[in-house]
Amino acid sequence: MKKIFAIILISLLYTNVYALPKCPGEKRIISKWINCTGSYKAVDGHSYSGDFDSDGNYGGNGVLITKDGGKLEGQFLKGKLNGKGKQTFMKGNTKITYEGDWFMGNWHGKGKLWSDDGVFSYEGDFQNMEMTGYGTLKFNGNTQTGNWKNGELVK
Numbered sequence: 050m051k052k053i054f055a056i057i058l059i060s061l062l063y064t065n066v067y068a069l070p071k072c073p074g075e076k077r078i079i080s081k082w083i084n085c086t087g088s089y090k091a092v093d094g095h096s097y098s099g100d101f102d103s104d105g106n107y108g109g110n111g112v113l114i115t116k117d118g119g120k121l122e123g124q125f126l127k128g129k130l131n132g133k134g135k136q137t138f139m140k141g142n143t144k145i146t147y148e149g150d151w152f153m154g155n156w157h158g159k160g161k162l163w164s165d166d167g168v169f170s171y172e173g174d175f176q177n178m179e180m181t182g183y184g185t186l187k188f189n190g191n192t193q194t195g196n197w198k199n200g201e202l203v204k
Contacts, residue, residue, distance in 0.1 A: 069100055069109070079105035099125065129154035143168070149175065173197070 072087030082105050088098035099111020107113065107125040114120055115138075123134025130136070130151040137146045149160020156162075156175040163170035173184015180186070180197040196203045 072101060081105075102127070123151065126153070140164075 069084055069086045072082045072085035074081070077087065077089040082101045083103050084101070086100050086109075088096070090096040094116030095113060097107055097111060097113045099107060099113075100109025102108025104127070106128040108127065109125060110123070111125050112120065112122040113125075117139075119136065119138035121130055121134065121136050123130050124132030126132070131153055132151060133149070134151045135146065135148040136156075137144060139145070144165040145162070146165070147156055147160055147162045149156065150158025152158065156178045158175060159173070160175050161170065161172040162175075162180075169186070169188045171180055171184055171186045173180065174182025174197070176182065179200045181199060183196055185192060185194040186197075186202075193202055
């Protein structure tokens with residue numbers, strides 16, 4: 050009996066029993082795409098693939114590709130990243146990545162921000178999309194560690 054229970058428990062853990070159902074139809078209809086999983090491309094050019102909440106907003110796990118090619122992936126709440134997430138975007142010819150905590154669409158909490166060319170990285174605290182709190186910035190071979198406020202090192 051214990052062996053059968055263990056097998057059932059393991060199979061439940063490794064299957065997607067709690068997954069939301071597929072959203073109905075090919076086109077997103079907010080009033081019908083509730084508590085489901087789907088993918089669509091919006092009129093403004095962004096696309097989203099993931100979970101929709103009871104109000105038809107992005108809610109749960111998902112990936113949003115912006116019209117300019119940026120990428121947001123992670124936990125969504127009311128259409129915005131909230132919880133753990135990752136953002137990649139281009140600044141000129143340089144790819145920038147942020148990975149860490151989000152609060153209602155903003156970098157907020159512990160996180161890491163870096164450029165793929167290795168010119169800079171920051172690991173530490175963020176508030177409202179800025180380095181605020183304790184952290185370490187590495188820029189062009191130099192390192193600064195300490196308390197930051199609105200992107201500036203506090204002396």
